[in-house]
Amino acid sequence: MRATCLRDRSRVCTWGVVLGSILSLSNGCAKDDDEQSARARIVVYCSVDEAFGRAILSDFESENGLVVEPVFDSEAGKTTGLIERIIAEAESGRPRGTVLFSGELFNTIRLARLGMLEPYDSPAASDIPSSFRDAEHRWTGIAARGRVLAFDPSRWAPHRVPSRWEELAQPDFAAVTAIANPVFGTTRGHVAAMFALWGPERGRAFLTGLRDNGVTMVDGNSTAVRSVMAGRVELAMTDTDDVWVAQRSGASLDFRYLDMDDGGTLMIPSSVALIRGGPHSDKARALVDYLVSAEVERALAQSDSRNVPVRSALRKELGMEWPASSAVDYEQVADAMDEAITAVREILIR
């Protein structure tokens, strides 16, 4: 009897220890709720480079005493996924995020047009040119990336690189070019810019040429760059930051800014905005001020992505040039987005 009681007690103790360990391990997933609930928690939807985003948000957190919880985009969903999430939350009446820190601008404009952004004229953005700020103060553009054509100079002679985007649809080039799925990401914006500048007819002709001449469609810009590195293609439509990080890893890669047929290439700024109805939006303004500041733009320019500052003084300070860029207005690009995506689905995706 005594031995049975002792054995039962030891079993209870053993299971108690096991369950306690599991609970404490799972509790490692949750921060100290009491401490956190005393500080405002600001959820940031962030589609800039994750390592960079973590670092600057962490700096802000430690300096301001606010809890910042980022939700990063994924390679699968990209910025589009974050935007759709914001839209879904707004439609369900339960926005969870307060700040959007996006690696591009066109989806941010889309949110603004849907009325999902809260106007805020940040004093830290006063030195940013007006072409990179919404007239109604719903978004601010900073730190741009360029759309480029990447190639391996050891396999593809630089003089053979086309000078205009439209030339890519020709048989000589399309067959050896990789393009990220134009339904998502910056490629989506790029195709929309083509439609905005060239008109729908020329835009569709471009897409048809790409398809008929055997362009390789992959699931992302970095995959397009990897395809060049692996020798599966010779040219890749991508962004500057994808080429920079590949070069940092030792890849033999170079890039060219191609002409949009109006004397310049497409530069896509990152963007910062306040989400309407998000929790603690009053406190989040301090975060917006920080994200649009010259300090963050400088950090982005000095990061692996080497984004080009929109502030001319900062460019001068850092010795960076703003490439000859297309005159297309970002609002015009946003206007052309739906028509461009429809054409992409009809011509390239089917």
Place this chain on the structure above:
Amino acid sequence: MIRARFSSAGIRIVYGCVVAVGVAVFVAAVAWPTVAILWSALRGVPSSSDDLFGSRQLTLLARTMMLSAAATLLAHVLAVCVVFCSWPRTGLMQGRVWLAPLIALLACPPFAYAFGWDKLLPMGWGGYVRCVWTWGLWAWPVPALILSTGLRRIGVGPFQAALLDAGYWRAVCHVTLPMLRGYAAFSLLIVFVFLFHEYSVPHAFGLQVFATELLTVMASSSRLVDALIPAALPVAATGVMLALALAAWRRLVLSSAAGIGPSPAFYGRRTNVMFFLVVIVSWLVPLFGLGLRLGSIESFSDAIGTYGGDIASTLGVAVGGGVLSVLMGMGVSAWRLLGRVCAVWALALGTLPGALVGAALIAAYNVEAAAPLFDHWPIIMLGHCARFGWVGVILALVLTRAFPATLREQARLDGASTASIFFRVRLPGEWPFLAAGLLIISVLSLGDIATTTLLRVPDFSPVAIVVIEKFHRFEDGLLSALCLILVGSGVTASIVVSAMVWIGRSRLRSTS
């Protein structure tokens, strides 16, 4: 007397709680999300004009099936080489020293192998060949274990009888292999189904298959119904294959075994060489490739310094998912018929594309009332349970079925209740197997990308997703370090699982 009554009542209450929690977990992780996504599908009107049977859908289906079929065949070729080199002297299931490497292969996330092989394979090997190679060399333990089990069940009697009139290989081809048809069919279907929905390896090689397409569409759409159209074909294909696999399994279970396999008397040198050669090639070589990508050992300190919190959280959530899955299994296996229905249901959900499982959880819990669950890490734990909970349910059912009926009757005659039988008779012998199942589910959860991509919560990035991001940012050092940390977790778990299985078998032998 009073203490005994109280103890008996206490055990009944605890057992009741375990069963209730298990059933609740099944409803939360499997039943309700299934209902929610079906309801969303029936209620919504698609806005996209994508054809269900458009050329893109059919191209994706053909490509995915071709890759999965080729990899399945490769896995079975390797498995046959290993299994028939060791038979009839012993069976893989009997060799406890062999179980750990087999489980380690499966326990490590497949993308770790993909990144390792990517470094080593010749440049001329395109994405398709790389994908088939990596899949085949990752998945071969599954057919090896199934075929080995089949060999044990059919026994050596027919083979030895055939040897009297024919040579070794004639006996194998004309006697043994035909008897293994059912096991081979089951194995082929199961491996095919799991490879069909595997995301990380095709993604690592830049291939567009159904899993990558579905995740991209679902992650980029705010309307669930629009994302369900591209999911229709792969779900239908999965349903057909799963039904065939279950039918094959049922035939195997119903057919009587011809005999029991021989006890391992010794391990022949040829056996060991073949087995370890295949293990080295399929496991150590890609890990060597990962090591080459590492660059410097400082990457580990960088990885832990930057992502230490995420690593700990990922492990904690994965273990939590394992706990929920095992509880779910214990709960639903309390009823025979319900247990079978739940097992099939959980397996059906688990074999669907991970993106679809994530979408089901979003459909179920993206409401105000579920905010404490949906906005934080518990939803990811539930996601792991939804994807891999079938392991816990099937394990619990197998253990329940394996418990001798005579022992149960004897206990009842002695006045023991169901709860007492469970806690005092079954659990002492079965807990190692339950612990092993918990660990297996946990390591499988570590490699889950598709479901966790959709269920992003603030301030928690599962390590698998971080690895993919590092891949796309060409940060090979961090990528390799994080992969090797996951591999280390898988290896540790596989050793513990092997030990648990050995302990469990020892306990079962001592009680029978």
